[in-house]
Amino acid sequence: SAVISQKPSRDICQRGTSLTIQCQVDSQVTMMFWYRQQPGQSLTLIATANQGSEATYESGFVIDKFPISRPNLTFSTLTVSNMSPEDSSIYLCSFRQGKNTEAFFGQGTRLTVV
Amino acid sequence: KQEVTQIPAALSVPEGENLVLNCSFTDSAIYNLQWFRQDPGKGLTSLLLIQSSQREQTSGRLNASLDKSSGRSTLYIAASQPGDSATYLCAVWGYTGKLIFGQGTTLQVKP
Numbered sequence: 001s002a003v004i005s006q007k008p009s010r011d012i013c014q015r016g017t018s019l020t021i022q023c024q025v026d027s028q029v030t031m032m033f034w035y036r037q038q039p040g041q042s043l044t045l046i047a048t049a050n051q052g053s054e055a056t057y058e059s060g061f062v063i064d065k066f067p068i069s070r071p072n073l074t075f076s077t078l079t080v081s082n083m084s085p086e087d088s089s090i091y092l093c094s095f096r097q098g099k100n101t102e103a104f105f106g107q108g109t110r111l112t113v114v
Numbered sequence: 115k116q117e118v119t120q121i122p123a124a125l126s127v128p129e130g131e132n133l134v135l136n137c138s139f140t141d142s143a144i145y146n147l148q149w150f151r152q153d154p155g156k157g158l159t160s161l162l163l164i165q166s167s168q169r170e171q172t173s174g175r176l177n178a179s180l181d182k183s184s185g186r187s188t189l190y191i192a193a194s195q196p197g198d199s200a201t202y203l204c205a206v207w208g209y210t211g212k213l214i215f216g217q218g219t220t221l222q223v224k225p
Contacts, residue, residue, distance in 0.1 A: 100146060102163045105160075107157040108158075
């Protein structure tokens, strides 16, 4: 299976600033996703990263707050903009090759906003 | 709307015990169900994927079953070890094209 690399693994940021998280897969993948996991909670889908077009956002998430890029089939970034302490979470990227295949996840980015 | 529930929320067992984690989902229209393991503050590791047409999958000491009609899956862990301590998540991939997660079961295996 493809290897997925996510960075940074953790960061502590000041409120009002932005952080960009990178996700790199070592082979071309069809579907890439970004999730948020708030403390003590399960995973919530933020958006589906579409190659060459705008991401598809879930209810409650907007592009101005979480801009996503996917310039090719192996790479995507998620930016958390104008951060507040409520954005403190683990952010995870994920991919799968098709609807009947396994989903794989990156190592996660543990974000703390102070 | 698909909802996934995992019971129990937490479980503590002595080393060597066999145990069962439960997952239920409300909409049986799924492509597959996947079990993951998550260590504290880390990403998810895929354990087992069960296609909707399958009844079970096995990997080492792990066995996952799926009863799609009743909306249930179980993860059986044989001869538990302290290294099995983690949070176990189940997730279903439905026709909406999204992976929906349960809240997880946090397992502690005591030496």
